[in-house]
Amino acid sequence: MTTDNASDLIAQLQSMRAAQRRQPMPDWSTRAIRLRALETMLRDNRAGITEAINADFGCRPRQETELLELFPSLSAIRHALAKGRRWMKPRRRLADLLFLPGRTELRPQPLGVIGIIVPWNYPLYLAVGPLVDALVAGNRAMVKMSEFTPRFSALFADLVGRYFEADEIAVINGDAAVAQAFSSLPFDHLLFTGSTTVGHHVMRAAAASLTPVTLELGGKSPAIVGPGARFEHAVERIMLGKLVNAGQTCIAPDYVLLPRARVAEFIETARRIVTTMxxxxxxxxxxxxxxxxxxxxRLVALRDAAVASGARAHALGDAADDPERRLLPPQLLSDVDDDMNVMQQEIFGPLLPLLPYDSLEEAIAYVAAHPHPLALYLFEQDRALIDQVLAQTVAGGVSVNDTLYHIAQHNLPFGGVGASGMGGYHGEAGFRTFTHLKPVFHQARFNGVGLLNPPYGARFRRMLELFLKRG
Known part of the structure; x- marks a missing residue:
């Protein structure tokens, strides 16, 4: 659905709400059918999906799209199909001691209609990932695709229209005005993935209707090379995490903290590794x-401004800037400082500043003094030092001795903290994000609560004293 009319969006939401009211608690069979339809859609259209994303970027390797978007999407579906029936079962317990023989339960209930706003950098996975969680939780969803990936966004809308009913999943295409209208809709939950700046606008828009939000933002994610790191391994994993999708990844390493004596070694090792990759x-x-x-x-301006302010750029690989192909070769930046824009903005590209430290405590203090990042990467073998960094830093997620792959763990929630976001999803965490765990107390037929009724005499005082002692 492509529209610039807010009334069309409202009508779509109302239609889906009506459908959800007719089936407020989809059984497992219904949820599994929807998940399998999504899986079939992805498998049947694998080539078309990779071609569309490649066309939008100008060059996006098919291998990267399949590894970083198609695979985690299919893996998330398989995980939901394997675990979802158990997630949706009520959690039953006995009531608190003084209320026995009553009992309690938490009954998972779909929220209703979920809004999902998708960024351009991983347009397949960042649509399908939250969509899987919404569907396994029994919801319907409206998905706003990015206008900056027009070919894939149009393809995704067409595919969803062929594999799903219009009141199950609706895909919305349009420009920033449409996105603004979309974020103002009174969804039962809204998930936004994108920049911190736009996240402020989304949260303000959602606040008007008290729509609960999950914000997956970004920030400057550090990689810390500890004194006991396997150095070449650390450089390889940092460069891989930085250069897939040419650094256009919300959890890509945004700068490296490393021992001062090893800066030159890092540069030379990175050159060799990039030439190999x-x-x-x-x-x-x-x-x-x-x-x-x-x-x-924007990226060229960030680099050039840093160099003009005293930073040194170190080219990796044999390529030069190619504006026509939008090819920007990877470059390390040394001698940077916090006043440079490259150290104030999320880079979102293949530029990587190097910050030397004299002690690990200095590196920890630097991270702690800046807004909480979406990801933190630590390379170290000493368990005590690993624990020290984990205890003294705050980040949305962490990978130790690797980059990126904490996002691929179904048993770990994915999300930010502070300026890098709020809330999380993936796996059971995503099921809970899009579910109301309705608390229910079942009173037993024979119970003593009548003893607490007025008038409040001696018997009441004795009961109240008993409650207060056990309280």
């Missing part, structure tokens, strides 16, 4: 382009 980078079809001219020019 991307031989003949200038002609490589396995290194992604920057998604748009606007993003390309």
């Amino acid at each position: 991307y031989p003949q980078l200038a002609r490589s079809t396995q290194y992604a382009s920057i998604v748009s001219d606007r993003q390309y020019q």
